[in-house]
Amino acid sequence: AQTVTQSQPEMSVQEAETVTLSCTYDTSESDYYLFWYKQPPSRQMILVIRQEAYKQQNATENRFSVNFQKAAKSFSLKISDSQLGDAAMYFCAHVPNTGNQFYFGTGTSLTVIP
Amino acid sequence: ETGVTQTPRHLVMGMTNKKSLKCEQHLGHNAMYWYKQSAKKPLELMFVYNFKEQTENNSVPSRFSPECPNSSHLFLHLHTLQPEDSALYLCASRYPGQGGEKLFFGSGTQLSVL
Numbered sequence: 357a358q359t360v361t362q363s364q365p366e367m368s369v370q371e372a373e374t375v376t377l378s379c380t381y382d383t384s385e386s387d388y389y390l391f392w393y394k395q396p397p398s399r400q401m402i403l404v405i406r407q408e409a410y411k412q413q414n415a416t417e418n419r420f421s422v423n424f425q426k427a428a429k430s431f432s433l434k435i436s437d438s439q440l441g442d443a444a445m446y447f448c449a450h451v452p453n454t455g456n457q458f459y460f461g462t463g464t465s466l467t468v469i470p
Numbered sequence: 471e472t473g474v475t476q477t478p479r480h481l482v483m484g485m486t487n488k489k490s491l492k493c494e495q496h497l498g499h500n501a502m503y504w505y506k507q508s509a510k511k512p513l514e515l516m517f518v519y520n521f522k523e524q525t526e527n528n529s530v531p532s533r534f535s536p537e538c539p540n541s542s543h544l545f546l547h548l549h550t551l552q553p554e555d556s557a558l559y560l561c562a563s564r565y566p567g568q569g570g571e572k573l574f575f576g577s578g579t580q581l582s583v584l
Contacts, residue, residue: 365510389571391572393575398577399577399578400575400577401560401573401575402472402575403572403573403574406571406572449513451571453571456501456518456525457515457518457526458513458515458573459512461512462510462511462512
C-alpha cells in the first residue's frame with residue numbers, strides 16, 4: 357500500500373526559530389519523488405521542495421531543507437528562521453517515477469508565533 | 471500564482487441541482503487531475519486525464535462526471551450530490567515527461583451541498 361503519514365496534526369514555532377515537520381511513507385517502488393507542499397489560507401497548494409529518491413543528497417531551497425532517510429522511509433521538512441508567512445498547512449506527498457497518482461498525507465498545520 | 475485557474479471559488483448547491491466546476495491551465499501541461507480535499511483526510515484522487523484521455527478513475531460515484539475537451543481545460547459536472555460531498559475540490563496539472571513530476575494546483579472550489 358502506498359501511504360503517507362504525518363503524525364503531527366499541529367505544530368507551532370516562534371518567529372525566527374527552526375521547526376521540523378515529520379513525514380513517513382510506505383511504497384514498494386524503488387524510484388519515486390517526494391514533495392512538501394504548502395497550503396496557505398488562500399487554499400492554493402504551492403510546492404515547497406522536492407526530492408528524487410535516487411539522490412542521497414538532501415534537497416534545500418533557501419530556508420527549507422529536508423532530511424531524507426530512504427531506508428527508514430522518512431522525509432522530514434526543516435524550516436529555518438521561520439517567518440509569519442510560513443504559517444500554513446503543510447502536506448507531504450510522493451509519486452512513483454512511472455505512476456500518475458500522487459499520495460498525500462493528512463497535513464500539519466503550522467502556526468508561527470510573533 | 472501557479473498558472474492553474476479554477477472557477478467558481480465557492481459554490482453552494484442543493485441536492486437536486488446540477489452544476490459544473492471548471493479548471494483551466496495554459497502551462498502546456500498534458501495531464502490534469504481532480505482531487506477532493508476534506509478536513510483531516512489525505513487528498514483523495516478522483517480522476518486523471520492524460521492527453522484528454524481518462525487514465526484514472528478512483529471509484530468515484532457517478533454523480534461526479536468529468537470532462538476534458540482539450541489538454542488545457544477540465545470540468546467536473548455535478549448532479550444529485552449528497553451533503554458528504556461538501557469539500558474543497560482541487561484541480562492540478564502536470565507535464566507528463568521527464569522532469570514533469572510536479573503538480574501545479576489551482577486555488578480550488580469550496581463546495582457546500584445543502
